């Protein structure tokens with residue numbers, strides 16, 4: 001977006017092993033509902049809470065994201081965490097994004113409910129919760145009371161702006177996608193066709 005000032009960006013961090021339609025719709029819902037200029041998918045090199053897991057390579061996970069978002073206006077990817085090649089602590093990524101986009105840019109980190117409810121246990125939570133706003137994808141009634149309490153607490157303690165997205169969550173997980181792929185079942189209802197093709201052509205998740 002050369003020559004155009006970025007004012008409001010969403011960041012969707014994840015393992016994306018692989019990226020699926022639930023992730024894509026979460027990003028599109030955030031983009032629209034919050035009137036963001038763009039949403040950036042950032043695959044983790046090593047998700048701090050999943051350090052013992054085998055995943056597809058970072059480059060394959062990024063390539064699948066790029067295939068999934070091709071032609072979708074407002075969605076982008078970044079290799080910032082892959083390039084760093086260390087444990088992907090979100091507060092470090094936020095520091096880098098702040099340097100890149102400047103103090104005037106409003107940055108929102110986008111998560112699902114389960115991920116957000118653990119955020120106070122993430123590395124440098126205080127810095128993280130003051131460095132950006134949060135958009136939380138919800139499901140009606142799902143962990144609602146816990147979520148409300150967590151939102152109230154972080155906004156009281158850290159002054160964090162947290163908003164629920166009124167998205168229609170697709171009931172899909174990367175685990176389900178991998179399970180189906182491993183057993184040779186079709187998964188065109190879970191991932192974009194271009195991602196399915198990439199997986200097939202590169203022999204992933206066998």
Ligand code: NAP
Nearest residue numbers: 013014015016022048089090111112113114115122123172
């Ligand atoms: P993931 O499983 O690939 O999912 C990415 C995001 O999409 C998560 O927020 C997840 O939230 C959400 N999601 C998954 N399925 C969805 C669906 N069907 N509909 C709507 N939303 C859906 O990513 P992850 O491994 O949880 O990692 C998330 C981010 O948290 C990464 O950037 C990671 O580095 C960061 N993190 C940082 C720390 C730290 O700094 N210490 C610790 C842990 C994680 P739900 O899981 O709630 O659905």
